[in-house]
Every structure is written in structure tokens, then in C-alpha cells.
Amino acid sequence: MHWSTIIYCGIVTYLTRFSMIFLLKKDILNEKTKKVLSFVPSAIFPAIIFPPIFLDSAGSIDIESNPKILASVFAIIIGYFTRSIIGTIFAGLISYWFLIFVYYQ
Amino acid sequence: MNDRLKTLSKGIIDVSPLMIPVVPFGIIYGVIGMELGLSAYMTFGMSIIVFGGASQIVLLQLFSGGASSLVTITSVGAVNSRHLLYGAVFSEYLSHLKLTWKIILSYVLIDQAFAVSNNYFKENRNDNYKHYHLLGAGFTCWTIWQISTILGIVLGSVVPDELGLSFTISLTFLALLINDFRKFKNVIVMLVSGIVATIGYNTVPFQAYIIVAAISALLVATLLTLINLKKK
Numbered sequence: 001m002h003w004s005t006i007i008y009c010g011i012v013t014y015l016t017r018f019s020m021i022f023l024l025k026k027d028i029l030n031e032k033t034k035k036v037l038s039f040v041p042s043a044i045f046p047a048i049i050f051p052p053i054f055l056d057s058a059g060s061i062d063i064e065s066n067p068k069i070l071a072s073v074f075a076i077i078i079g080y081f082t083r084s085i086i087g088t089i090f091a092g093l094i095s096y097w098f099l100i101f102v103y104y105q
Numbered sequence: 106m107n108d109r110l111k112t113l114s115k116g117i118i119d120v121s122p123l124m125i126p127v128v129p130f131g132i133i134y135g136v137i138g139m140e141l142g143l144s145a146y147m148t149f150g151m152s153i154i155v156f157g158g159a160s161q162i163v164l165l166q167l168f169s170g171g172a173s174s175l176v177t178i179t180s181v182g183a184v185n186s187r188h189l190l191y192g193a194v195f196s197e198y199l200s201h202l203k204l205t206w207k208i209i210l211s212y213v214l215i216d217q218a219f220a221v222s223n224n225y226f227k228e229n230r231n232d233n234y235k236h237y238h239l240l241g242a243g244f245t246c247w248t249i250w251q252i253s254t255i256l257g258i259v260l261g262s263v264v265p266d267e268l269g270l271s272f273t274i275s276l277t278f279l280a281l282l283i284n285d286f287r288k289f290k291n292v293i294v295m296l297v298s299g300i301v302a303t304i305g306y307n308t309v310p311f312q313a314y315i316i317v318a319a320i321s322a323l324l325v326a327t328l329l330t331l332i333n334l335k336k337k
Contacts, residue, residue: 001143001164003150005174009164009181010154016185018211020192021199035330036323040187042291043322045278046299047315048163048184051306053275059307068272075276079283085126088280089273096272 067099109234116241119221126280127217127246128253130158133273135257136264137162140271141169145258152254156247157215159184159281162274163315172312180315191219195239198226202236210236213243216281290329298322 053072056062063069075092082088131152138148143165151161160181167177191214199207222239229235264270285291298318305314 001147001168002174003147005168005177006147006151006154006164008174008178009151009160010156012178012182013155013157013160013185013188014211016182016188017192017214018207020189021196021207021211021214022204023196032330034190034193036327037187037190037193039291039294039323039326039330040190040319041282042285042294043298043326044184044187044315044319045159045282046295046322047302047318048159048166049275049278050299050303051314052166052271054303055306061303068275071272072275072279075279076286079280080286083283085280085283086129088283089126089129089276092276092279093273096269100269 065104067096067104070099071096108232109237112232112234112237113241115225116222116238116243117245119225119238120217120242120245123217123221124245124249127158127249128256130277131250131253132257132260133270133277134158134161134165135254135259136261136270137165137257137274139258139261140264140266141165143168148258148261149251149254152251155181156212156250157185158250159278162277166274167312167315170312176311176313176316179313183316183319188214191216191223194223195219195226198230199236199239206236210239210243213239213247215243215246217246218242290326290333293329294322294326297325 049072053068054061054063054066071092074095075088078084078091079088134152135148138151139145151164155161155164163180163184164177167180172180192211195214199210202210218239221242225238226235229238232238282291282295285295298321301321302314302318305317309317
């Protein structure tokens with residue numbers, strides 16, 4: 001990792017926050033664009049979430065006896081009902097630890 | 106001055122409950138940065154320069170996968186495109202401010218600050234100092250994020266690899282989507298993104314799988330939006 005990469009990423013991040021406030025006098029994005037932009041987290045986060053869960057260290061799909069899948073399902077169920085961010089993270093982590101340290105031992 | 110201080114502290118108070126999940130997120134980021142072999146300076150420097158949890162984690166994940174700088178920067182740009190929406194919503198309230206204010210406020214316009222200040226702006230359109238709310242909320246997030254990063258850096262040298270803490274990256278992003286699990290269209294978009302990324306991880310060159318997955322999923326989101334508009 002180079003400092004230059006970090007600095008460029010910082011600039012990109014800053015510009016996405018700054019550009020709209022700076023460029024727009026009034027709200028010029030139409031409803032359709034706003035609706036599509038509201039899907040951005042749903043469109044991007046799973047691309048970060050899925051590969052480390054479903055792929056093993058060699059990069060091939062691992063569905064059988066994969067504690068990460070079970071722990072994620074459990075986290076989703078807890079998240080769905082509690083709507084708690086921190087609850088979701090801990091439910092997933094604790095069930096993952098139970099699976100790798102107790103169940104699969 | 107009194108009014109400004111009042112609005113500033115309102116911003117700090119409003120955003121405080123949202124800081125509870127930020128602390129473990131920052132710690133996780135610090136721990137993982139150290140586990141991946143970054144120096145403490147780099148891990149902390151990233152929190153100052155980038156100041157965005159999702160961007161920083163993507164940076165780490167792509168770095169550990171050996172992605173090029175160009176792909177890393179583009180992916181971070183994709184992750185950040187949601188900020189365009191925040192800026193567009195806020196321009197209505199902030200367009201009258203001096204450039205210096207816009208420069209400062211843009212730095213702290215993160216998800217949590219957006220959420221609380223947006224509510225405040227909607228209800229206090231006539232408050233002349235309403236931007237102080239965002240200032241208070243934003244710099245509270247900033248301070249908490251830097252402190253928890255440092256905590257993570259310190260813990261990172263003690264936490265053993267066997268705990269599998271890198272799994273918390275997936276869990277953290279999963280948790281950020283919990284409000285969208287109930288929306289059918291969002292779930293479709295999520296599945297498209299996740300499946301394309303998983304297949305693309307080995308097949309898309311240069312580790313550009315996040316970009317390809319995001320574009321595919323946004324295309325599906327656009328289609329779903331258009332279909333919905335036609336019905337109306």
C-alpha cells in the first residue's frame with residue numbers, strides 16, 4: 001500500500017461529498033436519479049460482503065460446512081427483527097465463534 | 106453566538122446514539138489494518154485522509170487481494186457515489202454558505218451526520234445557523250472515529266488471527282443494510298451485486314469485481330425504478 005493510493009482515495013471520497021454541495025445552486029437531481037442513487041448501498045455492499053463469505057482461501061466456492069454462511073444467515077435474521085446494527089454484527093460474530101470453536105471441533 | 110452554540114450542541118447530542126456502532130467499526134478497522142501488515146501510521150493516516158469507514162475497509166480488502174491503485178481508487182469512488190445523494194439533498198440548505206463553510210462541511214458529511222442533520226434541516230429551515238448542526242454532528246463522528254481507530258491499532262497487535270475478525274468486515278456491511286432487507290427491490294439488487302461479485306472475483310481481471318458488480322446491480326436498480334414509474 002502506498003501513501004499516494006490513500007491520498008487519491010481521500011481526494012475521491014472528498015470530491016463526492018463536496019461536488020454536489022459546491023456545484024448545485026438548487027436541487028437539480030430529478031426524482032428518478034435520486035431513487036436510483038438510493039439503491040447504491042444495496043448495489044455495492046453485497047459485492048464486498050459475498051466473496052469473503054462464499055469463497056475459500058483458494059478462491060473456489062465453498063458451500064458445504066461453511067460456518068460463515070450459517071453465521072451470516074443468523075445475523076440477517078437478528079438484523080431483520082431487531083433492526084440493530086450492533087446487534088447484527090455481534091449475532092454474526094458470536095454464532096461464528098460458536099461454530100468454529102465448539103460445533104466444528 | 107449563543108444560538109450557534111445551541112445548534113452546535115444539538116448536533117452533537119443528536120448524533121451521539123449513532124456513535125455506538127461506530128466505535129466497534131473503528132476498532133475493527135484498526136485491528137484489520139494491523140493484521141494486514143499496514144503500519145500504524147498508515148492505518149491511522151487513512152482515517153484522517155479518507156475519513157469514511159466503508160471506503161477504508163474497501164481499500165484494505167482490495168489491498169489484501171493485490172488490486173492495482175487504479176482499481177482500488179475506482180472502487181472507492183463507486184462506494185462513495187452514495188454521497189452524491191447526500192450532497193444533492195443538502196445543497197438546498199447549504200447553497201447560500203461561503204465557500205470555506207462548504208469546504209469544511211464536505212469533509213464531515215458522512216452517513217451518520219447526514220442522517221441526523223437532514224432531520225434537523227427539514228424541521229428548522231429558518232434557523233440561520235443550521236449548518237452548525239452539521240458541524241457539531243460531523244466533528245463528533247470524526248473524533249469518535251479517530252479514537253476508535255487508535256484503539257483498534259493498539260488492540261491489533263494483541264488480537265490473535267484465529268478469532269477470524271476479518272469476517273466482521275462482511276458482518277459490518279451486512280448490518281448497514283438491515284433497513285433494506287424489508288424492501289423486495291433492494292433484496293433483488295443485493296443478490297445481483299453479491300452473485301456477480303462472487304463469480305467475478307476469479308473471472309474479472311484486475312480485481313475489478315466490485316466495480317462490475319456495482320454497475321450490474323445499479324442497472325437492475327434502474328430497470329426496477331423505471332418499471333415502477335410506468336405503473337404509476
